Every structure is written in structure tokens, then in C-alpha cells.
Amino acid sequence: MNAAPTTFQARDPNFKQRVRDSFARQHVMAFLGATLGEVSPGYCRIELPYRPELSQQHGFFHGGIVGTIADSAAGYAGFSLMPFDASVLTVEYKLNIVAPADGDRLVARGRVIRPGRTLVITEANVFAVKDQQERHCAVLLQTLMCMNKRPDTAPPAPERVNTR
Amino acid sequence: MNAAPTTFQARDPNFKQRVRDSFARQHVMAFLGATLGEVSPGYCRIELPYRPELSQQHGFFHGGIVGTIADSAAGYAGFSLMPFDASVLTVEYKLNIVAPADGDRLVARGRVIRPGRTLVITEANVFAVKDQQERHCAVLLQTLMCMNKRPDTAPPAPERVNTR
Amino acid sequence: MNAAPTTFQARDPNFKQRVRDSFARQHVMAFLGATLGEVSPGYCRIELPYRPELSQQHGFFHGGIVGTIADSAAGYAGFSLMPFDASVLTVEYKLNIVAPADGDRLVARGRVIRPGRTLVITEANVFAVKDQQERHCAVLLQTLMCMNKRPDTAPPAPERVNTR
């Protein structure tokens, strides 16, 4: 939001790779077709091309899908500032859909508003790109929890896969 | 929420079929594997079996996917009470993830809190089912807009499909 | 929300007095004219009689005042379950105003949805009472933080008072 812009410094010099590795473990991102763009301290961009499989009943991106990439963009903005051996959990988010998500692709830009030791407050803005024009379609306000001393690299969960 | 429970009456006697038809047009539901369960006046249940493709980095359902079925369950709870020639838009929702969405499937139950002529306030509770036990994992509070005289049956958008 | 109702047990046998003492330290409650009603484990009721000084431009209770008592009712519902030497902070809340807050008094009922060790998720419903009829006017969904080992009894802040 339009608070004075803040510049953050990442405590973990390896934060970009750490974000990329975690993003790759979020299987839903590949499933939807989302890709990770720029990552900088307290900032993360995610893009998602349109596919009819992502649509609601009027043919636009479903609001939940808009929320999904906004949640991840804001979440990784926060994760970029966390210690190397921490993991991140979404506590809650609120999404306002300010225009139909009507475009060839979505761009979600996440930013940290306030980095606390335990809780990190973030935001994301989502834009629908149509005819190479960005149109603001959603805004998200989010609370993250930093799980210290619990690295993000969860062990595989084969029993999950096996039960299917 | 725990306000005195209210019984609603649907104005459109055909509301169940109308909800089912609209759900079928939300292509993202089939893509995720979600199915529509009970629909009654002001109430809607959606279920979603686990697949690794829906997971976040720790192997649980991604919070955005939890939000997606909660958004639709609450949205169709509201839609069930709308006039036959209206369509529904999500204005905004807030999702609290109260426990990891760790289970074989999710069950989202949407309910109307307050049905207004233009705005309808709804909620949804999401449960993760594991070993046949339901565990409450998320709560959603949502605002819908009723678009009167704009039937939900949007024309197909073939140009969208063609551009892929 | 309409999740299966849960019964909670307070860890601190003195929780009622602890809530009452903290409520008395929230000077804004006396200033507005709010009173504390029933307190039970995971539940708290606050009432507020109408005064023109609490109104918005149409003469109803101001939405922020509705939010203030809902925030405290939900906050003390959560506080009732916290350890004796903890204090409580509101992380965030969302308030939907579902009808004008038009009445002789407001009744806010707060309840715990999920009591975690660090984070507690709560809700509140606010009712406007007019002609002895309760009308549901607002619903709040809230995240609290439990500050362990930091008792609620803050030292007085005389320098604050002196600067006025």
C-alpha cells in the first residue's frame, strides 16, 4: 500500500535460490502453469498464462486461481527475507477482486509491508495482461508465519502418493 | 459463524440445476478434480480429493487451492438464493488457514450469512479428511455481488481457446 | 462459523478475573460505555448502549465502533484460553457489516475458532438490539497472537498521561 516505500535486506545471501527451490516444490504452480519471475529482497513476481482450465463460469480466470498466485507471490516475497533455515506458512489472506481477471496472462507482484520475526505482513497486486496492457484486477493483504529452525525442505511424502 | 442459524428459501425453484450448470461451466473445478455435493437454499458443499499436483512445498493442499474451493462453495451458496436471471461475482474473500490442509480430500461447506438484494455475505468452512476424520482447516468470509438481469450463461469464448 | 461447535477448557482457573482485569485496563471500553458480560472458556460477550456520540453520519453506530467491541469480544474470547502469564495482541481482523447498526445497544459475542499456541483464530458476531429484538449486524474474523511470558499487566505509562 502507499506507505513510504521501504528497502529490505535479505539475511540469507542465498535467498533467490532458496525461493526458486521452494517454488519448484509447490507442485501446484507447475500444474497451473505458473512461472517464477523476478525475486528480490521482499519482492516476488509470478506469472500465469491463460488456459480455459483455469476459468470460472464466464471464461475469466477463477478468483481462487487469482488468489493462489497472489498468495504465493506475497508468500515468497516474505520468504525471501526469512533466515535460511526457516519455512513459511500462510496464516491468512484477504483478496479483493477489483476487475474481472480477463487477459492472456496474469502477473502477481508480492511485496513485504512489515517483516517481523514471527509474523510478516505482505501484499500482492495482480494484473491481467490483455493486448499488452496491464489492468489491475486484484489486491491481496496477507499474514505469514515464519517457522524458525524448520527448513522448508520437507521430506518427500511417498505414502501420500501411494494412497492414491 | 455462530449467529442464530437461519433457514432460507430459494426464489428460483430450479436453483439446484442452475447451480450445477454453473459449476459445470467453472472449468477450473474439473481441472482440479473438485465435485459438487449437496446444494440446498443458502448452502453448498464441494469436495476435492488429494493429488500431489495440488500441493504446496510441504506436500499439503496449497492454501490457494483451499481458497479456490471455499470461494466456490460460498459463492454457490449465495447463488442458490439469487433470481434465475442473475449471475454472481466474488467481490472479496478472506481466508484463515487454521491447520495444515493435510488429508486425502477436502470438504468445503459454504453458507449464506446475509442475503441482500445486491450484496450477499457468505462463509465457508473447509475440512481435511484423513483416516475418515474431518479436521477443520480453514474458514472463509466472503462478499458476493448479485448481477441482476445478467444470466450466468455466458456465451462461449472460442477466441480464447484458439489463442492457446 | 458453522463448524462443529467445540468446547474448550481454560488452562488458567482464574481466567474470568484475568479477563475482567484486562478489560478494566482497556480504558477505551469505559470511554465508549461498553460493559463486559458473560465470560466462559473461549467465549466473551460485550455490550454497548447507544449514544449519539458513537454515531456515523446517518445516526447509526459507526462501523469502527462496531469493530472495536467485536475486536475486544473476540480478543477476550481468545485471551480466556491463554496461560495466566501471557498477554494478547490483535494481529488482524476483518469485519463485514451485514446490516446498519441501528439499535438501542449492541451485543458482541466473541468465540474461539482455533486455539493455537502462538496464534488463536476467533470470530465475533454483533447484534443491534431494537425493541428487544436482536438483529445480526456484523461478523468479524480475527487473528490473535499469544505473547507468552509477558503478563498482561503492563506498567502504568505516566509519561503518556503527562504529555497531554
Add this chain to the structure above:
Amino acid sequence: MNAAPTTFQARDPNFKQRVRDSFARQHVMAFLGATLGEVSPGYCRIELPYRPELSQQHGFFHGGIVGTIADSAAGYAGFSLMPFDASVLTVEYKLNIVAPADGDRLVARGRVIRPGRTLVITEANVFAVKDQQERHCAVLLQTLMCMNKRPDTAPPAPERVNTR
């Protein structure tokens, strides 16, 4: 939020006076001691000096009071863009408290994110001023409803006053 900044134009040339008149009718503002600062198209600032009567249990501004002036600042930002014969209702807001509201006064700055004909999406940032330094303490994301053809000048409600 950090979407591309937008410049708005007010449809009603008399918008500043209209906002000031409505603010004066919100009796709770005078009761709390809040004053209206700058008003421009899609923007509104409200200030509130500290008084112990506004405090929560630790002596800081109560979160509900922070929400009250944020709600009004964002609400009047939206109202500034509405037609001369419309009134404004808060549909819902979400407030994140990102730091204790510890200061000699609060400054709330409301801005319009998206002005629709019926719904207007706004935000507010609240700062606590201490030793002449502003510190960001809260962010609000809000949905307003524009009530067309229903002027804000509600008739007095003497029966309200009389029942006290």
C-alpha cells in the same frame, strides 16, 4: 498498495465541502477527538491525538480505534469521488496491525484503489507519530458501497436521542 499510482477526478466540484459536512455529522469523530486533514480526489487524511481514554490494556491506541479512523479515512477517500447526491456505506474492511499504535497521535491516510459505480475499493495506512517520527502501524483494505440518489444528509433522529 503498490499498484501504479492513479490520479482521480472528482465528479462533484463541491466534493471537499461535501466530505467536510459528512465528517462533521459523524459524531464519533468529535467524540474521539479526530480531525479531518487534507481531502483531494480519491484521498483523505484524518488525525487523532492520543488520550488515555483511547487506549487498550497496554496503554497504546486500541486496535478498534485505529480501525475507526482508518475506516473513515478510506471511506471519505471513496466518498470524494461519488456523485453529489450519493451516500456511502462500509461493506467490509480488513485491518492488519503491523506495529503497536504507540505515539502522541495517529495519522490515517485513505486512498481509492478502484472506483466502481456501485462498489469502491479503498485502502488506508495508519501511522503513529512519536518524537515527530511517523511509524507505520496499520494497513486497511476496504469495500464501500455507493448508494446513488440517497444523499448523505440524513434527517436528524431525535427519537434516538430521546430514548437515552
